[in-house]
Amino acid sequence: xxxxxxxxxxxxxxxxxxxxxxxxxxxxxxxxxxxxxxxxxxxxxxxxxxxxxxxxxxxxxxxxxxxxxxxxxxxxxxxxxxxxxxxxxxxxxxxxxxxxxxxxxxxxxxxxxxxxxxxxxxxxxxxxxxxxxxxxxxxxxxxxxxxxxxxxxxxxxxxxxxxxxx
Numbered sequence: 001x002x003x004x005x006x007x008x009x010x011x012x013x014x015x016x017x018x019x020x021x022x023x024x025x026x027x028x029x030x031x032x033x034x035x036x037x038x039x040x041x042x043x044x045x046x047x048x049x050x051x052x053x054x055x056x057x058x059x060x061x062x063x064x065x066x067x068x069x070x071x072x073x074x075x076x077x078x079x080x081x082x083x084x085x086x087x088x089x090x091x092x093x094x095x096x097x098x099x100x101x102x103x104x105x106x107x108x109x110x111x112x113x114x115x116x117x118x119x120x121x122x123x124x125x126x127x128x129x130x131x132x133x134x135x136x137x138x139x140x141x142x143x144x145x146x147x148x149x150x151x152x153x154x155x156x157x158x159x160x161x162x163x164x165x166x
Contacts, residue, residue, distance in 0.1 A: 001153035002043060004053055004100060006035035006093065008119055009143045012067055012086065016121055019070075022133050027080060027124025032156070035065075035088060035119050037148065038100035039107050046159070050150050054162060056103035057148065062164040063092025067119070067141040072130040077109035080124035084133050088117040093145060 016033050023029045043049035066089045073083040097115050106112035121133075149158035 002040040002046070002049055002159075003151045003153060004037045004040065004057075005149045005151045005158070006037050006065070006145055007147065007149055007158075008033050008035060009141070011141050011143070012119060015067070015086065015138060015141065016119070019121060019133070019136075022136070023084065023122040025125055025129050026084065026122035029122045030120050033119050033121075034149070034151075035093070035117060037093060037097055037117075038104065038111065040100075040104055046152075050160060052103060053100070053150055054160075054166075056100050057096070057162050057164075057166045060096050060099065060148075060162075060164055060166045061092065062144055062146045063090055063096065065090035065093055065117075065143055065145050067138070069138060069140075070121075070134045070136055071118070072127075072134050073116075074127060074130070076123075077114075082125065082127050082130040083123045084121045084130050085118035086121060088119060090117055090145070093117050096148075 013033050067086045068089050069087050071087045076083045101112050146164050148162045150160045152159050
């Protein structure tokens with residue numbers, strides 16, 4: 001599965017590390033953190049998929065993003081529940097997501113109107129523990145998104161980067 005991801009700044013990774021003791025009660029805790037902007041799917045010709053993604057991003061500006069708190073999906077459309085995450089507010093990222101949806105289409109239940117910008121922290125386990133973690137207060141983290149990554153989900157590696165403005 002290929003995707004376009006948003007790298008997160010060190011302050012977001014530090015917050016995730018600080019939350020680790022609270023997350024250890026979940027079935028799976030994320031070690032690497034990024035924000036999934038758009039799933040692109042699998043490809044026989046990765047170069048063509050990458051080229052389409054880069055073309056869809058032409059003219060995209062650098063945008064502001066803000067981690068506003070901790071939340072959870074009690075019943076995520078995919079995978080084990082619950083999913084605990086850092087909530088991200090960014091009208092600019094949502095706009096870029098919409099542009100990518102126009103080019104690649106939407107994954108039902110996950111994208112377009114259902115898209116929720118977030119950084120996954122952990123998944124699987126007890127819903128009450130998810131509520132406890134989500135009740136924690138955090139200081140908001142603001143940053144400028146100045147690049148995006150074309151991500152290879154099989155190898156969990158970025159294939160290329162796109163600087164913003166593109």
